[in-house]
Amino acid sequence: MPDDKPAPVWSDYAAVLFDLDGVVTPTAEVHMRAWGVMFNAFLASRDQDLAPYTDDDYFAYVDGKPRYDGVRDFLASRGLSLPDGEPADNPALETVCGLGNRKNLAFNEVLARDGVTAYPGSIDLLNHLAAIRMPLAVVSSSANAPSVLAAAGLSDRFLTVVDGRVAADLGLPGKPAPDTFLHAAEVLGATAATSVVIEDAVSGVRAGAAGDFALVIGVDRGAGSQILLDAGADLVVPDLQELVP
Structure with missing residues (x-):
């Protein structure tokens, strides 16, 4: 097991x-x-x-965050700022929301064209957790989580999905705040003290640590x-297969 x-x-x-x-x-x-594709066309x-x-910019400024927060943070790294605009902004508009929506178009085009296959090790862990009847949730900053789960054939594996749209509807701040994870645990009838967070993004690991979850992987x-360890992970693995008994 990594990190002993x-x-x-x-x-x-x-x-x-x-x-x-x-x-x-x-x-x-x-x-x-x-x-x-979106940012480099904009910068050019x-x-x-x-x-x-x-x-490197993806991991530093964008990974795991709500989409518009990622736009703002990346632009700030280049000394740039744009008006926020509105979530309904046309992707052609040069606003934070317009750029975020432009990126979302590109993502959905790739997803529709190529589909997506889950990591085999992740499927193995999901199978084990299903066998012991563990309640599971997806907590994602992306507004595309339901379509990704459907494309991967995994929609029935999770009792709840707390994605970017749910967070916006409920007024929950995104990662690195812990609120979306806390809400998911509550929906599952659990608490932070009895729940595990599994994340690959620094912002998500920080959210798990900030929420004082029982285990942050x-x-x-x-x-x-x-x-990831410095951000608050208790344990880091290269693949979820490492966590299957």
Whole structure:
């Protein structure tokens, strides 16, 4: 077991809360490509000498956050700011919401064209947790979580999905605030003290730590094991297969 920590004894817990992109499905790669296409086209259109968007920017400013927060934080890293606009903004508009919606179009085009297959190790863990009747939730900053789950054939695996749309409807702040995880645990009849958070993003790990969850597991899909530990993960693994008894 990485980091010399024992694997969890799953029966010790009352609920498991999964991030989706990069934890259950490899859609983080689709998100990364969609952000890169959108941001680099935007930067190229500016009459300024600006460093291009890279994968490092994804992990530093975008990964795991609500979409519009990711736009704001990346723009700030380049000394830029735009009007917020409205969530209904046309993707052609140069507002925070317009750029976020432009990225979302690119993501959905790739998802519709290529589909998505869950990580085999994640399926193995989901199967084990189903066998012991563990209540499960997806907690994702993405508004696309239901369509990703449907594309992966996993919609029936989770009792609740707390995604970006649910968070907005309920007025819950996104990760790294713990509120979406806390809400999911409550829906499952659990508490932070009896629930496990599984995350691949620094912002999500910080959310789990801030909520004082019983166990916060980081999945290192590129953020870096030590970075996830420093953010508050109790344990970091390269794949969820490591957590199957």
